[in-house]
Structures are given as C-alpha cells and as structure tokens.
Amino acid sequence: MNFPDNLKYTKDHEWVLVNGETATIGITEFAQGELGDIVYVEIETVGEELGQHDVFGTVEAVKTVSDLFMPVTGVVLEKNPAIDANPESVNKDPYGEGWMIKVAIANPSELAGLMSAADYKAMIGQ
Amino acid sequence: MDAAADTLKNTALLEKHIALGAKIVPFAGYNMPVSYSGLNDEHLTVRNAVGVFDVSHMGEFILKGDKALDLIQLVTSNDASALTDGRVQYSCLPNGKGGIVDDLLVYRIDGKTYMLVVNASNIEKDWNWISKHNNFGVDMKDISDRTSLLAVQGPKATDTLQKLTDISLADIPYYHFKKGKFAGEENIVISNTGYTGAGGFEIYFDNNLASKIWDAVFAAGAEFGIKPVGLGARDTLRLEMGFCLYGNDIDDTTSPIEAGLGWITKFNKEFTDKALLSEQKEKGVSRKLVGFEMIDRGIPRHDYEIADAAGNIIGKVTSGTQSPSLQKGIGMGYVQTTFSKPETEIFIKIRDKALKAKVAKIPFYKK
Numbered sequence: 001m002n003f004p005d006n007l008k009y010t011k012d013h014e015w016v017l018v019n020g021e022t023a024t025i026g027i028t029e030f031a032q033g034e035l036g037d038i039v040y041v042e043i044e045t046v047g048e049e050l051g052q053h054d055v056f057g058t059v060e061a062v063k064t065v066s067d068l069f070m071p072v073t074g075v076v077l078e079k080n081p082a083i084d085a086n087p088e089s090v091n092k093d094p095y096g097e098g099w100m101i102k103v104a105i106a107n108p109s110e111l112a113g114l115m116s117a118a119d120y121k122a123m124i125g126q
Numbered sequence: 127m128d129a130a131a132d133t134l135k136n137t138a139l140l141e142k143h144i145a146l147g148a149k150i151v152p153f154a155g156y157n158m159p160v161s162y163s164g165l166n167d168e169h170l171t172v173r174n175a176v177g178v179f180d181v182s183h184m185g186e187f188i189l190k191g192d193k194a195l196d197l198i199q200l201v202t203s204n205d206a207s208a209l210t211d212g213r214v215q216y217s218c219l220p221n222g223k224g225g226i227v228d229d230l231l232v233y234r235i236d237g238k239t240y241m242l243v244v245n246a247s248n249i250e251k252d253w254n255w256i257s258k259h260n261n262f263g264v265d266m267k268d269i270s271d272r273t274s275l276l277a278v279q280g281p282k283a284t285d286t287l288q289k290l291t292d293i294s295l296a297d298i299p300y301y302h303f304k305k306g307k308f309a310g311e312e313n314i315v316i317s318n319t320g321y322t323g324a325g326g327f328e329i330y331f332d333n334n335l336a337s338k339i340w341d342a343v344f345a346a347g348a349e350f351g352i353k354p355v356g357l358g359a360r361d362t363l364r365l366e367m368g369f370c371l372y373g374n375d376i377d378d379t380t381s382p383i384e385a386g387l388g389w390i391t392k393f394n395k396e397f398t399d400k401a402l403l404s405e406q407k408e409k410g411v412s413r414k415l416v417g418f419e420m421i422d423r424g425i426p427r428h429d430y431e432i433a434d435a436a437g438n439i440i441g442k443v444t445s446g447t448q449s450p451s452l453q454k455g456i457g458m459g460y461v462q463t464t465f466s467k468p469e470t471e472i473f474i475k476i477r478d479k480a481l482k483a484k485v486a487k488i489p490f491y492k493k
Contacts, residue, residue, distance in 0.1 A: 036164065040423065
C-alpha cells in the first residue's frame with residue numbers, strides 16, 4: 001500500500017497535504033480498502049468553520065458508512081467538484097482525483113500533532 | 127489477535143481464501159472471506175457469469191428414523207410431507223412464542239432420512255431446540271464440522287459444473303437435489319438452491335475433499351471468468367431478491383406472518399405455534415416486513431428508523447444497501463401495516479435527515 005511521504009496522516013485515516021495556508025484532505029489507501037466500493041461522498045460543510053476532529057462529511061460504501069473528520073481546525077473552502085459524479089475515484093486514486101476538501105488552516109500548530117507516513121504505517125500495522 | 131479470535135473456527139478452505147487475497151472477518155463464529163476483488167465486482171460476476179461462495183460455516187443435521195418426518199413436521203412451519211426423495215423445502219422453526227428460532231432448508235434424502243441446513247450462528251440453538259422436541263426416537267447427527275458447502279451461482283454455473291459430473295444438471299429442477307459422482311468423488315450432494323436469485327447449485331461434501339473440489343470448480347469455470355465471492359456480495363445479492371437474513375429481517379421476536387413467510391407456514395398439519403400463527407393470518411398483524419427503495423439519494427442501513435411524512439416513527443430498517451445491480455439504495459424493514467402497500471411513500475432517517483423512499487415489491491432485481 002502506498003502512503004506518500006509528503007502527506008501527513010490522522011488516526012481517523014485522513015491524509016493532509018499542506019500547501020502554505022491551505023490543506024487538501026482525503027482518506028488513505030488503507031481507509032478506502034477497508035470501506036470497499038464507495039458510493040457517495042456527502043460533504044455539506046463548505047463555507048463552515050469546523051474544529052479539529054469535527055465531522056466534515058460522510059462516506060457511504062456499499063456495506064458501510066463512515067464519518068469524515070477534520071484533521072485541523074479551519075474553514076472548508078471547497079469540496080472536490082468531481083466527487084459526486086465520480087465517487088469511485090476515492091477507491092482508485094485516493095491521494096489524487098479522490099481528494100475531498102480544501103481547508104484554510106486556522107491553527108498551524110495543530111499540524112505538528114499529525115502523523116508522518118512512517119508513523120501512520122506503524123499504526124495500521126503495515 | 128484477541129482472545130475471541132482464538133476461538134473462531136476455520137472452514138477447510140481458509141488457506142485458499144487467504145492465498146486469493148480475501149479480506150477475512152469473524153462471522154457467526156468463523157473466519158470467513160467477506161470480499162476478494164471488491165464487492166461490486168463479485169456481485170456482478172454472479173449476476174452475469176459465475177461466482178463461488180465458501181459457505182461451509184452453515185450447519186447440517188441428519189435426522190434419521192421411522193418418525194423423522196413427524197419430528198420435522200412438529201418443529202417446522204412448512205409442510206414437509208409434501209417432499210419426495212430428492213426435493214428441498216424452505217421452512218422455519220417457530221419458537222413457541224410466535225417468533226422464529228431459525229430459517230432452514232429441509233432435504234428429503236429418503237422417507238426416513240432428512241438433512242436440515244441451518245444458519246451457522248444458530249447451530250447450537252437449533253440443535254437444542256429440535257432435540258428438546260425429539261420425543262420420536264429420531265437419530266440426530268450434527269455433521270456441520272465435517273461438511274463443506276460451496277455455492278456456485280450465476281448464469282454460467284450449470285455450464286461450469288456440468289463438466290465435472292455425468293449427472294444431467296438440467297434435469298435437477300429448482301429446489302431439487304441429487305447425490306452422486308462429482309469431480310471424481312462419490313456421494314456429493316448437488317442441490318439446485320442458492321441465496322442469490324442468479325441460478326446455480328450448492329454442493330455439499332466432506333471437508334477432506336474441499337481443496338480438490340474448489341480447484342476443480344475453478345478450473346472448470348475459468349473460461350467463463352469464474353471468481354470467488356465473499357459474504358459482502360452474498361448479502362447484496364440476497365437483498366436484491368428480498369430474501370430474509372436471520373438476525374436481521376427475522377429473529378426470535380418476528381413472526382413468519384409478519385415477515386411475509388406465510389407461504390412457508392402451512393396450517394394443514396400440527397406444529398409449534400400453529401394456533402398463534404393461524405390467528406395472526408386470519409386477523410392480520412400490526413406490522414409487516416416490506417421491501418423499499420430510495421427515491422432521495424441515500425443508503426438505508428440496519429436499525430435506521432422509518433417515518434411517515436409527518437415524522438412519526440412507523441418502523442425500522444432491518445437490512446439495507448446500495449444495490450450494485452440497480453445502482454440505488456434498497457432495503458427491507460418492518461412498518462405499521464397501514465404503510466405496507468407497494469408505492470406507499472415512507473421516509474428513512476439517515477443521520478439528521480428524513481430521506482424519501484417508497485415501499486416496493488420484491489424481488490427488487492428481475493432478470
């Protein structure tokens with residue numbers, strides 16, 4: 001399984017790509033594999049300011065449903081506009097076409113608490 | 127591995143599943159494959175070609191004796207006297223309080239020998255229940271631990287399996303079986319049954335043949351794109367057909383009449399709960415199990431509440447999924463009888479929303 005070194009990770013299986021004051025967020029390859037075939041990604045929090053660990057959306061797979069959690073505090077700037085029509089992109093390309101939201105990072109100090117790829121791999125036993 | 131995992135049983139084919147990259151989960155006391163290539167892919171393989179399920183966790187009891195039929199008639203709801211040699215019947219075990227101990231298949235091997243096939247999670251419970259009613263001197267054997275079961279399902283199942291036997295599979299009608307030579311081995315039960323609505327057979331044999339038969343079936347089906355299929359797709363396939371799953375749609379608190387199983391509840395014989403169920407059938411029941419499909423976008427799941435347009439709770443979802451064949455949310459659940467007619471608008475409470483759905487006729491999926 002692939003866990004790019006340039007991303008940061010959470011215990012809830014989200015990844016974070018930091019680009020200046022903005023973070024792009026999705027779920028990891030491990031998470032998409034555990035969920036199985038993804039049917040909908042429901043994100044209705046665009047424009048809202050959410051705290052770290054708040055729910056920003058929900059991912060519905062055929063067999064299961066899972067909440068999506070904010071890795072950091074911030075305003076949800078946008079969601080992936082292609083994800084409604086193409087939710088399977090989360091299965092096929094979780095770090096690329098399957099990205100979920102972009103967030104304006106409110107508290108950069110929270111980034112230090114996120115996991116490295118190595119720490120995340122250790123957590124999931126890879 | 128936690129303590130509970132240590133006590134899980136394995137089917138004779140666990141190593142095969144692991145080698146095929148299956149995701150293994152604990153289910154009904156067994157380590158079972160839940161998926162291999164992906165649920166949708168496995169599901170559509172069964173609908174369009176042929177797939178193989180290892181369902182060796184299922185329980186099998188052999189009942190033998192002059193009065194075997196009397197015992198079966200007493201404990202089951204369907205009329206087993208209608209069976210002839212080589213026929214199978216879907217039935218259930220009423221629990222004496224209007225609920226269901228389990229649902230099962232009854233195989234008539236001969237006039238004095240029957241095989242009952244029960245759910246893995248209920249093997250012990252069913253055994254105790256039937257034993258308790260065995261005042262007939264019937265010899266009972268639990269052969270679950272030494273019996274393997276493969277369900278080979280899909281439109282290419284017959285073509286696949288016919289390569290492995292001289293028994294004409296086209297001459298085994300639905301809910302019939304034959305015992306004979308298969309893949310070079312004797313005494314294999316070949317049953318035209320399944321839990322998918324896709325057609326195909328279920329094959330029963332001793333554990334020591336499991337590896338050989340598994341390999342033979344996959345070799346025979348290679349030209350049709352045969353694939354292994356896990357419990358995940360087994361659930362979506364059965365739900366598209368509106369087949370009940372014990373523990374979800376039926377259990378010790380639901381009656382066969384409420385569950386739409388009146389067709390396997392026959393009042394021309396004596397059996398457990400006959401009077402109670404007969405009264406329910408005549409007077410009607412206050413809730414019924416219905417199928418429904420989503421109108422709004424959403425996926426119903428077990429235990430979600432069902433509401434009417436005014437927001438009153440009228441029932442609960444017992445099974446739900448995104449249908450891989452129909453590409454929409456489908457489910458089953460109990461609703462107040464006044465809401466049970468097809469096309470009735472109902473609302474499924476999914477997180478903080480009430481999403482529109484309508485009562486639908488089952489099966490959801492039609493060929």
